Amino acid sequence: MGENSLLSVSAPVYADAIRLCARLFGSPLELADVEAILRPEESGVLKPLIRIEGLSREVEAMAAALVALGPSQKAEIALNRAFCQLFMGLGGPKSAAPYESAYRGSGRLYQEPAGEMALLLRQQGMETTTDFPEAPDHLVVELALFDDALRLGAVSGDESDMATAEGLRERMEGWVPAFAQSCRDHDRTGFYASAASLLAALLARTVDWPA
Amino acid sequence: MSSLSLTSCSLSRRRFLKVSSSLTALGVAGAMLPMGMGRAFAAGEAGEVLSGSHFGVFYGKVEDGRLASVRPWEKDPHPAEMLxxxxxxxxxxxxxxxxxxxxxxxxxxPQAERDSRGAGDFVRVSWDQALDLVAKEIKRLEDEEGPWALYTGSYGWRSAGRMNPQAMLQRLFNLMGGSVSSSSNYSKAGIEAIMPYVMGMIEAEGPQTTFKTVNEHSDLVVFWAVDPVNNNRISNTIPSHDEWNWIDELKAANKKTVFLNPVKVESCNDLNGEWIAIRPQSDVALALGLCHTLLSEDLYDKDFIADYTYGFEQFADYLMGKGSDGVEKTAEWASEITEIPADDIRDLAHRMVAGRTMIVSGWSTQRQHHGEQFPWALVTLASMIGQIGLPGGGFSQRYHLDACGAPVTNGPSIGSPISAGKRKETKEWPEEKGAQIIPVARVVDMLEKPGESYEHNGGTHLYPDVKMTYWVGGNPFHHHQDRNRMRKAWKKFETVVVQDIEWTASARFADIVLPAATTAERNDIEMVSPTCRKALLAMKKIIDPVFESRSDYDIFSALADKLGIGQEFSEGKSEMDRIKEVYEAAKAQAAGKKVEMPEFDAFWEQGILEFEVPEKNRDYVKHAEFREDPLINMLPTPTGKIEIYSKPIEKMGYTEDCPPHPTWIEPMEWLGQKDKTYPLHVNSAHPKYRLHSQLAGTKVREQYTVAGREPCLINTKDAEKRGIANGDIVRVFNGRGQVLAGAVVTDEIRPGVVRLWEGGWYDPEDVSDDNTICKYGDVNVLTPDIGTSRLAQGTSAATCMAEVEKFKGEAPAVTVFDAPKDAA
Structure with missing residues (x-):
């Protein structure tokens, strides 16, 4: 966990950052996304990440990777290709499968973590949207549920909401570093490798709940 | 936060979770399953479901709608390791x-550039959009061109079950006006072409002399280029694994076994057999040397030859040097080609006639240049031994697949739920538009030479000018030869549709990719062990399709709707309707044999229906009736006899590549050639832990990869000469291409030979480079794409020479399945 574990982030800020990460890993970036990321920091979409202390190096790495890919249109194609290779199965052995089951136990998808997450979603009364028919232990499902739990806990102050959020953070902290390593191993663009490293660093921070 | 930045892009919009639609059911299992995973998680209640696969019958354990584990059926005598x-x-x-x-x-x-195929730049679309694109292109080509512009020769082992997607594909295209399809296969095209001329049938099909009679009567079993233990792990349908009992019994009986093979195979080790390390591709020469010994020493069965064969005189002349080549096929002559000492050849011939001998061959010897010759030579040798039709004697060309030596039960045969039907002749198909069916292994020739003529099995045809292909349940970027040539030729297709379950190399080189459900995600029916018909299995759906995959029948039905032929395609029948029809037909057939089968619902509930073996079938001997009376039970050949000389083949005039009797013809490349640029023969046997390329994309691969790559067997001496150690990454290369692999240094392979299993997924480093390296070890990057001969036009994958070197520098990163190893 390292030095990051000593840091904490307020729940609303944490939620914004997590929501952005979910979107980064939820679908390939479109041209407008690429251009939005490349805007100056204060008006760019990465702002929720920038304002968290200690993440600037990873944010800069993401932006630099994007710039290195060339004009936005070219970057969009390169990122799409990387997304397909890493997260959609095209890469085969060179994938970074975005599922918790890929990093726990046998490494097969849809194993115990998927069952646990299905139960948690049921308990929270949530389900995936129709255009995202993914396994319940997909990175983005876990992030999205964490995002919701953070916002709910910050508003309600309910201990069970906060416990849900804490549980999800710890859960992801357990496997996202391995996922990030896979991204670093196989991402030729560097963008998703940096984004995954950023996410791992973010998840190492605890939640600072409103008093 | 800038409103511009958060509203102008998808990063600001996308949501992945929503409040469950049925909060009131909170706590009730099933009803509350989240929608996305609901389809995957709601199929089964907790428990086990019996089903089947190419690797055996198994129980799938379902937990919370997930396939949590599998265990083999308790009656599988030897479950496959890769289940x-x-x-x-x-x-x-x-x-x-x-x-x-x-x-x-x-x-x-279809006007899009094709150079970037394989680069992985795909966009997710809806099912509706994808099927619209496919339908539009089919319609355009059927209307503007004709059926000759569409290639549906889709080939491959698909997933197990009778709901054959390739038949569905044919049916759909036939209803649309037709398409170019393919004949035969990459497994045994040589045997399929030659044996009807020799025996009047494809010997490698149907029941073989039972294992029991071999155990009881054979004194010597010769396994010629075959490894039954290795291959019987899998089946074209569902394997029973009954042949393992045979191997165990052979071992217990301490039967003498000889293995003629450049590799000391698993079966040889299991049976403690005698290994004769024959030089690859010299099998015909050895067979001729054995025949010559029997002839010159007057040891052959003259009565059998006279009563049961035709054309021996011409063959005998050829053996004795009175043929067109003027060369006598002595043991010494054979020794020079095979590198087996002449005395050993003579000794083997003597042993073959000293007692009852069963000669078992595999198919690799016919998957080579002039591959029609060896099966023919084998039958001729067996004829001279004279034991065809006797218990434990003769020959078999299929002991290595589907337990064909197990006794046949009283069960019915099982039909197909989907008929491809006939082409609806919406357009005339003029001869100049080319053949309606091409030999399957000639697909690249077809792409390269539209309008050009080719010869096949006595006929002359034209290659059609195809523009689109639709591939389902197969991986041509695995099973076809000369990958780099193929990649270039594939660009001829304006549209490539692949419907499959995994991102195979073929899927990555496609334009439109459709996700199909696996057998675990749909209902089906299949016979366990198709030849002996051991049991009928209700292949029940274990879980619902994951992600957005759909069953093949569902996909084709939806596509047929788009094409306006929905009713004609489905006939209003569901998948289960068709499964039930197959069962009812089998039940009626069984009733005719006075075998009672339960009603469908009871069968489906029961899961598996085993059949009894009639006592007489346990001692079945192939061709026993022919032997008993060759006139009444004549073979379906022109003479009614085993044709050692074939007049129909003589008439074809294929003197150079398929003469009218078994003949030694030097292959295009082999160890005996003068040119030593590529000095090692490449053996591309069937893999131990896969079904061709199936399972290559799974964790099963961890059981055999070396340095994350396909294992490359190399002899100790060859390795030493090249400074290669066990576990090294090696580059295997020739003039056609290059692959990386992991070295396995062993004395269980003959010097001068390396082995790379077929079926390793193609993994090009740079798709824009015509000679890019395959980082994983697809052997078909190296193999030549030539027909066996004009007779079969089969694959010649076993004709391949290459060089091997230790890979220097940093190998391209293919750290196969290392992600789980990094897990915390």
Whole structure:
């Protein structure tokens, strides 16, 4: 966990950052996304990440990777290709499968973590949207549920909401570093490798709940 | 936060979770399952479901709608090690999850550039959009061109079950006006072409002399280029694994076994057999040397030759040097070619006639240049031994697949639920538009030479000018030869549609990719062990399709709707309707044999229906009736006899590549050639832990990869000469291409030979480079794409020479399945 574990982030800020990460890993970036990321920091979409202390190096790495890919249109194609290779199965052995089951136990998808997450979603009364028919232990499902739990806990102050959020953070902290390593191993663009490293660093921070 | 930045892009919009639609059911299992995973998690209640696969009958354990584990059926005598792969197939990271379209194709359709195929730039689309694109292109080509522009020769082992997607594909295209399809296969095209001329049938099909009679009567079993233990792990349908009992009994009986093979195979080790390390591709020469010994020493069965064969005189002349080549095929002559000492050849011939001998061959010897010759030579040798039709004697060309030596039960045969039907003649198909069917292994020739003529099995045809292909349940970027040539030729297709379960190399080189469900995600029916008909299995759906995959029948039905032929295609029948029809037909057939089968619902509930073996079938001997009375039970050949000389083949005039009797013809490349640029023969046997390329995309691969790559067997001396150590990454290369592999240094392979299993997934480093290296070890990058001869036009994959060197520098990163190892 390292030095990051000593840091904490307020729940609303944490939620914004997590929501952005979910979107980064939820679908390939479109041209407008690429251009939005490349805007100056204060008006760019990465702002929720920038304002968290200690993440600037990873944010800069993401932006630099994007710039290195060339004009936005070219970057969009390169990122799409990387997304397909890493997260959609095209890469085969060179994938970074975005599922918790890929990093726990046998490494097969849809194993115990998927069952646990299905139960948690049921308990929270949530389900995936129709255009995202993914396994319940997909990175983005876990992030999205964490995002919701953070916002709910910050508003309600309910201990069970906060416990849900804490549980999800710890859960992801357990496997996202391995996922990030896979991204670093196989991402030729560097963008998703940096984004995954950023996410791992973010998840190492605890939640600072409103008093 | 800038409103511009958060509203102008998808990063600001996308949501992945929503409040469950049925909060009132909170706490009630099933009803509350989240929608996305609901389809995957709601199929089964907790428990086990009996089903089947190419690797055996198994129980799938379902937990919370997930296929949590598999265990073999308790009556499987020797479950295959790769059965867990069934689970991997469903939950592979390589699974195709959504309909995808190559970006360039999505933008420009069939006019899109094709150079970027394989680069992985796909865009997810809806099912509706994907099927619209496919339907539009089929209609365009059927209307503007004709059926000759569409190639549906889709070939491959698909997933197990009778709901054959390749038949569905044919049916759909036939209803649309037709398409170019293919004949035969990559497994045994040589045997399939030659044996009807020799025996009047494809010997490698149907029941063989039972294992029991071999155990009881054979004194010597010669396994010629075959490894039954290795191959019987899998089946074209569902394996029973009954041949393992045979191997155990052979071993217990301490039967003398000889293995003629450049590799000391698993069966040889299991049976403690005698290994004769024959030089690859010299099998015909050895057979001729054996025949010559029997002839010159007057040891052959003259009565059998006289009563049961035709054309021996011409063959005998050829053996004795009175043929067109003027060369006598002595043991010494054979020794020079095979590198087996002449005395050993003579000794083997003597042993073959000293007692009862069963000669068992595999198919690799016919998957080579002039591959028609060896099966013919084998039958001729067996004829001279004179034991065909006797218990434990003669020959078999199929002891290595589907337990064909197990006794046949009283069970019915099982039909097909989907008929391809006949072409609806919406357009005339003029001769100049080319053949309606091509030999399957000649697909690249067809792409390279539209309008040009080719010869096949006595006929002359034209290659059609195809523009689109639709591939389902197969991986041509595995099973076809000379990958780099193929990649170039594949660009001829304006549209490539692949419907499959995983991102195979073929899927990555497609334009439109459709995600199909695995057998675990749909209902089906199949016979366990198709030849002996051991049991009928209700292949029940274990879980619902994951992600956005759909069953093949569902996909084709939806596509047929788009094409306006929905009713004609489905006939209003569901998948289960068709399964039930197959069962009812089998039941009626069984009733005719006074075998009672339960009503369908009871069968479906029961899960598996085993059949009894009539006592007489246990001692079945192939060709016994022919032997008993060759006039009444004549073979369906022109003479009614075994044709050692074939007049129909003589009439074809294939003197150079398929003469009218078994003949030694030097292959295009082999160890005996003068040119030593590529001094090692490449053996591309069937893999131990896969079904061709199936399971290559799963964790099963961890059982055999070396340095994350396909294992490359190399002899100790060859390795030493090249400074190669066990576990090294090696580059295997020739003039056609190059692959990386992991070295396995061993004395269980003959010097001068290396082995790379077929079926390793093609993994090009740079798709824009015509000679790019395959980082994983697809042997078909190296193999030549030539026909066996004009007779079969089969694959010649076993004709291949290459060089091997230790890979220097940093190998391209293919750290196969290392992600789980990094897990905390």
């Amino acid at each position: 867990d792969g069934v689970q991997d197939i469903v939950y592979s990271a390589s699974r195709i999850r959504y309909p995808m379209v190559r970006r360039a194709y999505l933008e420009k359709g």
